[in-house]
Amino acid sequence: MQVLKNFNVKLINSQDMNCKTIKKQILSYLDGELHGEMATNFDTHIKDCENCQNEVERLKMAYRIIETEKMEYKADPFMSARIIAKLSKKEISVPKHNVTLRYLTITSLAAAGVTIGIIIGSLFSTVSTSSESIANAQEWERLADEFMPEIDNNPYNMIATTTNTNETPTKP
Structure with a gap:
């Protein structure tokens, strides 16, 4: 009777965790993010399914290769500080032709405004002398x-x- 119950549990777990679901959860399993019933169902499926077992082994090997690469090429802890120092030393300069162009634009607009003001003032002048009146x-x-x-x-x-x-x- 106990054997039949274990068989039923394995059958239910296999139904709950099919290969498609397992492949979606392999990375979470390897990262240690699966807990409780999900982790036990995952383990039982991996023990029973050879394809999923091979997939997990391939990903474990890829993780080991990545970890060894990390150890070989450790990042320099002071690299970011050096980059920031170089960037702060670099002066941000405004091109001189932009300043000259801006100066000329402002000067010409001011001269045009003064000219238009003089023309309008002379056209609408209401100042009259006594001889004119x-x-x-x-x-x-x-x-x-x-x-x-x-x-x-x-x-x-x-x-x-x-x-x-x-x-x-x-x-x-």
């Missing part, structure tokens, strides 16, 4: 006489007479 008033008076000579109550004449006599204009 007198000439301007005379021009308005001439235009008013030219276009409205027959009207008795010319608004321009009403304002002109009011300022001269200090009287309020009356409507006819």
Whole structure:
């Protein structure tokens, strides 16, 4: 009866852990990451399956070769410090043509801005001298006489007479 139970357990374990599952877990097994029931199922399958056993042996051999290579070629512990020291000694320089180009660009933009400001200022200048305002008033008076000579109550004449006599204009 005990033999039958062991056979049933092996059959169940073999069903749980088929070769495809084992091949996915070989690296975890070799790294010691399988624990508990998974590790025991893995061990029992490896004992029963010759293909998986050969696969595990090949990977164990590859791990041993890698470990011997690591021992032969140990990394220099001060190598990173030397690399960082060399990099910090190296000066980062900005190419001179970039600085010259930047200086010329800023200077030309400033000159263009000043020129545009002068042009706009001269076009929209509202500064007028007293002689210009007198000439301007005379021009308005001439235009008013030219276009409205027959009207008795010319608004321009009403304002002109009011300022001269200090009287309020009356409507006819």
